[in-house]
Amino acid sequence: MDSTTTLPAAVPDPQVADRATKLRERADYRANRKGWLGRGLIIALLTLATVVFVYPLIWLVSASLKPRSEVFDNKLIPESPTIENYITIWQEAPLALWIGNTLLVTVLAAVAVTFSSALVAWGFSYYRFRGRDALFFLVLATMMLPGAVTMIPTFLIWDALGQVGTLTPLWAGNLFGSAFYIFLIRQFFLDLPRQVFEAARIDGATDWQIFTRIGVPLCKPALVVTLLFEAQAAWTDLMRPLIYLRDSSTFTIPRGLKAMLDQFGFAGNWHWELIVTAGVITTVPMIILFFIGQRHFIEGVATTGAKS
CATH class of the missing domain: 1.10.287 (Helix Hairpins)
Structure with a gap:
């Protein structure tokens, strides 16, 4: 072959x-x-x-949307739906005033704590100085203090300043930042490449310009998370309004709802149809706020603290 x-x-x-x-x-x-x-x-x-x-x-x-006799029948579709409760609640309670007060406190509290916490977090993440870690640990240690421990001293401070009965104590404390938000934003700053900041410094940028023009835009998701968290906390806060507010003209929504519970409840005959109606009115703004910022919120929660 x-x-x-x-x-x-x-x-x-x-x-x-x-x-x-x-x-x-x-x-x-x-x-x-x-x-x-x-x-x-x-x-x-x-x-x-x-x-x-x-x-x-x-x-x-x-x-x-139900009359008082049908509020607790546990039917999701009312047999005789009515908007009378919404008309009555606006007539019986100054909801517009309470919503305005709450909106003012929420905006001031959220902006104040976001800016101040970002500024402190930037200092702990960007600058190198002796005792930095010990000082940061001290800041975090304040998270271990229960609110009841500082409640009376804080009240005495605001009382000495003549601010009891005003909206100032509900938001002005946020000008000094929050340990939780400082930690959250600092972790995000630490993930940013330091070479970007050093290049900006070589180009002649000041520390303030580096922070506002580079650090803050790159840290936007974490700042949005802080803003939304604090907005929700301020909008639903009841403890501080109960302590500091006296006049109904300064009530926030949670304090107003508490007053409504006292006003519409007598002899065991509670007007729950009005209470739940007010609850709907005050819940809608938070739902709208979340939908507006949900993209940044989810991005911030997913990336904060993740090492690149």
Whole structure:
């Protein structure tokens, strides 16, 4: 036989090839089935969690459209829906004034704590000085103090300043920052490349310019998270308004709702239809605020503290 002659290629057995194809298809089917089962379980759990969290809000809106006799019938669709509760609540309580006071306090508190915390966090992350870590640890240690410990001394300070009965104590304390927000923003600053700041300094930028024109824009997600967290906290705060506010003209929404509970409850005959209606009115702004800032909020929560 000639040495250059090549042998014909082996022809695969059709039965063996068909069996291998069926085995691959079966494996792919099992993998896909497990994937679908896993995704289905996740979707079911997320749906359940959504129902658990959304149901109280749906119930609140439904109850606000019912007369007092039907508020607690646990039906999500009112049999005789009415907007009379919304008309009555605006006539019986100065909701517009309370919403205005709360909006003022919320904006001032959120902006003040965001700016001051960012400024302190920038100092702890950018500058190198002796005792920096010990001082930062001391700042974090203030988070361990219960609010009840500082409640009376803080009240005495504001009373000495003649601010009891005004809205100032509800937001002015945020001018000194918050340990939690300082920690949160500092972690975000630490993830930023220091070479960018050094290049700006070489180009002649001052410390303030580096902070405002480079640091703050790059830290926008963390600042939005801080802003939303503090806005929610200030909007729903009841303890400080109970301590400092005396006149109904200075009431915030939580303090006003507490006054409404006292006003519309007598002899065990509570006007819950008005209370839930006021609750709907005061909840809507927070929902709108979250939807406006949800993209930055989710980005900030996902990236804050993550090392690049």
